[in-house]
Amino acid sequence: MTTQQLTQQIKKKNSFLCIGLDVDLNKIPKHLLKDEDPIFAFNKAIIDATHHLCVAYKPNTAFYEAYGLKGWKALEKTIMYLNVKYPEIFTIADAKRGDIGNTSTMYAKAFFEDLAFDSVTVAPYMGKDSIEPFLAFENKHTIMLALTSNEGAFDFQTKMVAGKELYKQVLETSKSWKNSENLMYVVGATKAEYLADIRNIIPDSFLLVPGIGAQGGNLQDVCKYGMNDSVGLLINSSRGVIYASQNEDFAEVAAEKARELQEQMEIILSK
Numbered sequence: 001m002t003t004q005q006l007t008q009q010i011k012k013k014n015s016f017l018c019i020g021l022d023v024d025l026n027k028i029p030k031h032l033l034k035d036e037d038p039i040f041a042f043n044k045a046i047i048d049a050t051h052h053l054c055v056a057y058k059p060n061t062a063f064y065e066a067y068g069l070k071g072w073k074a075l076e077k078t079i080m081y082l083n084v085k086y087p088e089i090f091t092i093a094d095a096k097r098g099d100i101g102n103t104s105t106m107y108a109k110a111f112f113e114d115l116a117f118d119s120v121t122v123a124p125y126m127g128k129d130s131i132e133p134f135l136a137f138e139n140k141h142t143i144m145l146a147l148t149s150n151e152g153a154f155d156f157q158t159k160m161v162a163g164k165e166l167y168k169q170v171l172e173t174s175k176s177w178k179n180s181e182n183l184m185y186v187v188g189a190t191k192a193e194y195l196a197d198i199r200n201i202i203p204d205s206f207l208l209v210p211g212i213g214a215q216g217g218n219l220q221d222v223c224k225y226g227m228n229d230s231v232g233l234l235i236n237s238s239r240g241v242i243y244a245s246q247n248e249d250f251a252e253v254a255a256e257k258a259r260e261l262q263e264q265m266e267i268i269l270s271k
């Protein structure tokens, strides 16, 4: 999917919501545990109930890898289900990869070719030759951590390096990489006050913004400082949507939570 197609979907649905599929078997409704594949059964129900309210889904691979082969199988079934039934949805493998070049190429193949995700998250720590193998894939997007939502973001990301905060160095340097037009960036919703500075460096790029809901980030602040002419934002909520109810009505209640966020987004988009 191209970024133009993503923007079209945002305008059509009046939503720039991304729903995080972070499935924890201890948190899903008990009746699903009897299913042959509880993770996929949960995802399918959530997706069927919410696909019209969001433009993207983001399974965090940790929640699948934790269950071994069964978890990876459920991830594969989930992405196949999305690609076949809802091909207009933008898909994000939240895997936070990045390694020496030949290894990064294999990670990219795993998520872009084998699983056919539209995008994957990566960490910038190993630099240009760890990210360019991902950027080489046409019509695929590489979402690089810039300023993360957690407290530990202040350990390194905001430290001064050669007269500038490290996250700013990351943003600026990455613009010179080959196929950098395939980059998007992660900025935590809890860091909304940094977004004006970030937009000065990367005015046109899409930002994946996790951290509203459970982590306390604020949608209005993120939009005020982070939105550009083509919206340029994907706002993620995982736990706040998918675990709103742990009863049999879980998918319905998740849809209500997603609807609340979509309606706030519609108001922001109409301004």
Ligand SMILES: O=C(O)c1cc(=O)[nH]c(=O)n1[C@@H]1O[C@H](COP(=O)(O)O)[C@@H](O)[C@H]1O
Pocket (backbone or CB within 6 Å): 020, 022, 060, 094, 121, 147, 148, 149, 150, 186, 187, 188, 210, 211, 212, 213, 214, 215, 236, 237, 238, 239, 240
């Ligand atoms: O890359 C991410 O998606 C990410 C980056 C970040 O800075 N903070 C962050 O919370 N995330 C992910 O976004 C999701 C947030 O989940 P909730 O806090 O439940 O909405 C999790 O999958 C996190 O791993």
